Amino acid sequence: MSAPAVVLVGPPGSGKTTVGTLLAERLGVTLRDTDADVEAEAGKPIPEIFLDDGEPAFRALEAAAVRRAVAEHDGVLSLGGGAVHDPETRALLAGLPVVFLDVALAEAVRRVGLDVPRPLLAINPRQRWRALMEERRPWYTEVARAVVETAERTPDEVATAVIDALEHHPA
Known part of the structure; x- marks a missing residue:
């Protein structure tokens, strides 16, 4: 049975796709995004599914x-x-090399922008993002082997920090 080399979790705007692409290149593997899998399965974008x-x-x-x-x-x-x-997803992630990409609200808003279609952030995005993080932060930290702060770091610096974090927190 294979297992992912790295699993990235975090809120919208944390850089999971961007950092994931860089990590995949560095590790010589591919990136798989479950949001893309959902869209392919449903045959429509996530906002339309919602x-x-x-x-x-x-x-x-x-x-x-x-x-x-x-x-x-x-x-x-x-x-x-x-x-x-x-x-069940949290249980499934137990023991895997999961990294929580943590990001501050202001940074997430800057990265995500407020015009991008994200169903759960459609109304009052800043307040909704904050509420989602309050709800999800305990779950992100529960499943994570390591937490990497993304504030004031380039995607390349975050990718380096993810690799370093996993080296310092092996299974």
Whole structure:
């Protein structure tokens, strides 16, 4: 059975996709993003899944995508920001090289922008992001082997910090 080399978790705007791409290049592996898997499975973008089918349908697709990716992918795995909401997903991540990319609100807003379609951030994005982080932070830290602060770091510096963190926190 293979397991991901690195699993990245964190809120929208933390840099999971950007940093994941750099990590995959450095480690000589591929990046798999479970949000992209969900969109491929559903045949439509995540905002449309939320609108057409509702958040519970999206969360079910997301949990299934994470299960498949953890079982099949041996490269860098980037999880959607809310994937840790599911207790079965958190249990599945136990023992894996999970890194929580932590980011401050102001930085996340700058990175994400407020015009990007993100269903859970559609109304009052700053307040909603803060509320999501209050809810999810304990789950991110529960599943993480290491926490990497992204504030005032370039994506390349964050990728280096992820590799260093995993070397200092082996399984």
